[in-house]
Amino acid sequence: xxxxxxxxxxxxxxxxxxxxxxxxxxxxxxxxxxxxxxxxxxxxxxxxxxxxxxxxxxxxxxxxxxxxxxxxxxxxxxxxxxxxxxxxxxx
Amino acid sequence: xxxxxxxxxxxxxxxxxxxxxxxxxxxxxxxxxxxxxxxxxxxxxxxxxxxxxxxxxxxxxxxxxxxxxxxxxxxxxxxxxxxxxxxxxxxxxxxxxxxxxxxxxxxxxxxxxxxxxxxxxxxxxxxxxxxxxxxxxxxxxxxxxxxxxxxxxxxxxxxxxxxxxxxxxxxxxxxxxxxxxxxxxxxxxxxxxxxxxxxxxxxxxxxxxxxxxxxxxxxxxxxxxxxxxxxxxxxxxxxxxxxxxxxxxxxxxxxxxxxxxxxxxxxxxxxxxxxxxxxxxxxxxxxxxxxxxxxxxxxxxxxxxxxxxxxxxxxxxxxxxxxxxxxxxxxxxxxxxxxxxxxxxxxxxxxxxxxxxxxxxxxxxxxxxxxxxxxxxxxxxxxxxxxxxxxxxxxxxxxxxxxxxxxxxxxxxxxxxxxxxxxxxxxxxxxxxxxxxxxxxxxxxxxxxxxxxxxxxxxxxxxxxxxxxxxxxxxxxxxxxxxxxxxxxxxxxxxxxxxxxxxxxxxxxxxxxxxxxxxxxxxxxxxxxxxxxxxxxxxxxxxxxxxxxxxxxxxxxxxxxxxxxxxxxxxxxxxxxxxxxxxxxxxxxxxxxxxxxxxxxxxxxxxxxxxxxxxxxxxxxxxxxxxxxxxxxxxxxxxxxxxxxxxxxxxxxxxxxxxxxxxxxxxxxxxxxxxxxxxxxxxxxxxxxxxxxxxxxxxx
Ligand SMILES: Nc1nc2c(ncn2[C@@H]2O[C@H](COP(=O)(O)OP(=O)(O)O)[C@@H](O)[C@H]2O)c(=O)[nH]1
Numbered sequence: 001x002x003x004x005x006x007x008x009x010x011x012x013x014x015x016x017x018x019x020x021x022x023x024x025x026x027x028x029x030x031x032x033x034x035x036x037x038x039x040x041x042x043x044x045x046x047x048x049x050x051x052x053x054x055x056x057x058x059x060x061x062x063x064x065x066x067x068x069x070x071x072x073x074x075x076x077x078x079x080x081x082x083x084x085x086x087x088x089x090x091x
Numbered sequence: 092x093x094x095x096x097x098x099x100x101x102x103x104x105x106x107x108x109x110x111x112x113x114x115x116x117x118x119x120x121x122x123x124x125x126x127x128x129x130x131x132x133x134x135x136x137x138x139x140x141x142x143x144x145x146x147x148x149x150x151x152x153x154x155x156x157x158x159x160x161x162x163x164x165x166x167x168x169x170x171x172x173x174x175x176x177x178x179x180x181x182x183x184x185x186x187x188x189x190x191x192x193x194x195x196x197x198x199x200x201x202x203x204x205x206x207x208x209x210x211x212x213x214x215x216x217x218x219x220x221x222x223x224x225x226x227x228x229x230x231x232x233x234x235x236x237x238x239x240x241x242x243x244x245x246x247x248x249x250x251x252x253x254x255x256x257x258x259x260x261x262x263x264x265x266x267x268x269x270x271x272x273x274x275x276x277x278x279x280x281x282x283x284x285x286x287x288x289x290x291x292x293x294x295x296x297x298x299x300x301x302x303x304x305x306x307x308x309x310x311x312x313x314x315x316x317x318x319x320x321x322x323x324x325x326x327x328x329x330x331x332x333x334x335x336x337x338x339x340x341x342x343x344x345x346x347x348x349x350x351x352x353x354x355x356x357x358x359x360x361x362x363x364x365x366x367x368x369x370x371x372x373x374x375x376x377x378x379x380x381x382x383x384x385x386x387x388x389x390x391x392x393x394x395x396x397x398x399x400x401x402x403x404x405x406x407x408x409x410x411x412x413x414x415x416x417x418x419x420x421x422x423x424x425x426x427x428x429x430x431x432x433x434x435x436x437x438x439x440x441x442x443x444x445x446x447x448x449x450x451x452x453x454x455x456x457x458x459x460x461x462x463x464x465x466x467x468x469x470x471x472x473x474x475x476x477x478x479x480x481x482x483x484x485x486x487x488x489x490x491x492x493x494x495x496x497x498x499x500x501x502x503x504x505x506x507x508x509x510x511x512x513x514x515x516x517x518x519x520x521x522x523x524x525x526x527x528x529x530x531x532x533x534x535x536x537x538x539x540x541x542x543x544x545x546x547x548x549x550x551x552x553x554x555x556x557x558x559x560x561x562x563x564x565x566x567x568x569x570x571x572x573x574x575x576x577x578x579x580x581x582x583x584x585x586x587x588x589x590x591x592x593x594x595x596x597x598x599x600x601x602x603x604x605x606x607x608x609x610x611x612x613x614x615x616x617x618x619x620x621x622x623x624x625x626x627x628x629x630x631x632x633x634x635x636x637x638x639x640x641x642x643x644x645x646x647x648x649x650x651x652x653x654x655x656x657x658x659x660x661x662x663x664x665x666x667x668x669x670x671x672x673x674x675x676x677x678x679x680x681x682x683x684x685x686x687x688x689x690x691x692x693x694x695x696x697x698x699x700x701x702x703x704x705x706x707x708x709x710x711x712x713x714x715x716x717x718x719x720x721x722x723x724x725x726x727x728x729x730x731x732x733x734x735x736x737x738x739x740x741x742x743x744x745x746x747x748x749x750x751x752x753x754x755x756x757x758x759x760x761x762x763x764x765x766x767x768x769x770x771x772x773x774x775x776x777x778x779x780x781x782x783x784x785x786x787x788x789x790x791x
Contacts, residue, residue, distance in 0.1 A: 014382075027313040027346045028163065032516070034350040035158040036595060037198050041351075048382050053482055055381055055598060059198040062381070064479040066486065066594040 010054065010070035012046045018075035019043055025072035036063060038073060101150045101182045102141065102261065105170060105206070106190035107199050108156030109599040111218040115190055115248040116153040117611055119258075144259045152184065155513070158198070160205045161308055166513040174211065175301055186264045188257070190216045190248075193223035193230060194600075196365055200239075200357045204274070207239050209300040212264035215243045216257055221250070227368035234364040238273070249605050274356030279341040280348050283334045284310060287327075294324040307349045310334055377601055384473070390480045397473075401464045402568070403561040405457050405537075412456040417711070420449035439636055442701040447632025450697030450712055451690045452624050454538035459613050461534050465503055466609030472601045474499070482594055488576050489583030491594040494524040498575060501531035502568070503616075505750045508533075509757060519587045525757060526582060526767050527575040529750050532568045532742055535689040539741050540567055542693050543734040546713040563735075571742045574774065628694050631684055635698050653703045672776070673736050673783040675721065675728050682740070689746045732786040739782045744775035 037058035120139030137153035155166040162168035176183040191199035246253035291302035431437040482492030501508030639658040662676025685691040754764040
């Protein structure tokens with residue numbers, strides 16, 4: 001995995017599209033994230049990014065999260081994380 | 092509703108939050124439903140009747156919105172408990188209607204795949220097809236039916252489209268019995284899972300379907316701790332522990348493998364059956380709206396502006412229907428007094444009953460406007476943004492934005508507010524939210540505020556369009572909010588210490604509001620309010636009239652007679668405790684009689700002043716409050732300062748037995764409601780005392 005390019009979701013600027021590579025938090029929080037759509041390999045579009053909270057679009061739904069949560073989500077820029085097997089969708 | 096019709100079977104509605112479940116439920120049942128609670132927990136239980144194609148009635152059960160069948164919050168636990176027949180008093184549903192949002196199928200189909208795995212007879216309501224059409228989303232329904240093995244019926248719950256077809260499909264609901272489960276686990280996980288399923292069936296006597304579900308939960312669980320003992324056989328539990336190690340050593344993330352594998356299959360179905368015809372344009376609009384409405388400065392400014400607007404309109408718009416209702420009650424009182432010969436009975440009916448009940452019912456329009464506004468905010472999708480904005484503020488007191496929705500709903504009533512805490516996953520944060528929710532000014536305080544403000548606050552314009560009365564009203568709401576936040580901070584810092592919670596919250600798409608649901612809700616509230624006025628308030632008014640009339644004194648003015656009555660004597664008895672707050676004994680009686688619920692304060696004053704001013708013919712309660720003087724000193728009983736003190740007291744005091752009862756049930760004991768009652772009473776007394784002291788100091 002190209003560790004150098006890995007960032008957390010909180011570091012993603014508004015307007016960019018990223019792919020989730022892994023989740024690092026309490027298992028309960030992770031499962032909640034997965035069920036709401038923040039699951040490994042999912043595509044995320046960042047809608048707004050304030051300085052302590054952000055809005056993302058996942059599975060066609062907007063989700064608000066704070067930085068504590070966003071920092072638990074590690075992402076790769078879309079092109080690097082692209083996996084033809086997986087749901088790549090163009091909006 | 093036709094009570095004679097036989098009810099055949101139970102149908103449950105299940106779906107993700109915001110997929111249109113409530114709208115569908117309302118459309119199917121009309122007003123034939125009631126709202127109650129599941130035993131032991133304060134999760135709303137919504138039941139109604141629906142007429143099937145053959146003319147028989149079936150019970151329709153609206154389950155809380157959920158993303159999956161794994162119980163993450165009390166709300167979601169209800170869903171799995173009902174489906175697996177673990178909910179006493181609720182029959183296992185014969186058919187499940189799974190509502191899925193056609194514009195958000197990727198995630199909605201996940202829940203459906205869990206349901207079909209469990210082999211429940213399912214019919215899918217493919218809802219919001221109008222929006223899907225609008226967004227250029229093409230859905231291949233036969234392909235979905237083939238993949239899941241169940242019927243999909245297109246619906247537009249908001250317009251009532253497709254409901255007949257949906258009802259017609261219910262009896263033939265397929266159980267997906269023959270079909271195989273189509274998603275694949277990595278081999279090692281599949282093998283361990285399969286073994287555990289067999290073990291659960293053999294040792295723990297679960298059905299195959301339930302075992303299939305439980306095995307996934309057990310394998311993904313953080314650890315097998317004490318809470319599992321007694322629920323499963325020791326043999327099973329030791330097997331689960333072994334499995335955890337095996338999976339870990341095999342390099343499989345057991346926490347994510349089930350969710351991920353299932354999602355993978357769901358996505359493949361989605362990609363096969365759903366095509367986007369054109370790029371969506373809604374993005375740009377919603378993006379811009381979100382950028383402004385959740386901006387850290389503009390977002391807050393807009394929120395406070397909206398609130399100001401709301402309270403201003405509540406005051407101005409509601410005043411017309413209120414005057415009408417008031418005039419109606421006056422006419423009624425006149426009519427009744429001409430029918431009944433003068434005497435005690437006439438007095439009881441006109442002064443006690445009509446005076447007391449009328450005083451409260453007059454405020455119904457304001458309460459309805461409040462619900463209309465809150466419903467509007469909810470319906471447009473703004474409410475979730477407001478909660479999101481508030482996350483920053485809430486996190487400074489150690490709670491997160493999700494706690495804000497219960498607090499905002501408590502503006503309407505603390506009881507639904509406390510129920511709304513069920514979406515908060517962390518039990519500690521939930522408890523803190525429950526403990527502070529009643530500090531938010533509910534609609535029952537509105538009559539108290541409105542009466543006092545209209546009587547004593549001069550109607551002057553201050554900040555452009557906002558009048559002084561609305562400003563005072565807003566201040567009262569802010570006082571409650573401030574007190575709630577400070578108390579939450581104290582609680583989170585001491586007795587209920589815990590880390591700042593993770594915050595994830597779905598923001599529903601912006602929509603033009605369909606006010607039908609809001610109107611149904613307003614109708615439900617009106618019925619509740621009037622029922623209440625016809626029972627509790629009526630009862631208290633009658634009792635109060637007796638206590639304020641007897642023992643009778645033959646000579647003397649009406650005021651002297653009142654002072655001589657039981658109420659007068661009791662009032663004088665407690666007066667020493669109230670003098671430090673600047674309250675006289677009549678206010679004291681109001682406070683005591685409204686321990687049950689706050690709006691009784693208004694009916695009590697209505698009754699007392701009606702009796703006291705019997706000599707003066709009919710004037711409004713406001714006039715009477717303004718002109719009331721202390722018989723000894725000649726000073727007015729009520730001044731602007733007294734009015735403010737009474738309001739401060741009502742903002743902070745727990746004058747509501749229903750809330751106490753709900754908190755007791757919610758927290759499973761008397762400890763927390765007792766604590767809550769005590770701290771709120773002390774807070775109210777202290778703050779009112781301070782306000783009175785500071786107020787007198789400023790005046791002098
Ligand atoms: N356009 C459209 N809107 C709908 C439809 N069904 C529900 N809605 C709207 O979707 C929003 C959420 O619906 P609601 O019933 O409260 O969802 P719930 O959270 O699942 O109970 C409301 O604003 C509804 O008016 C539909 O079929 N089409």
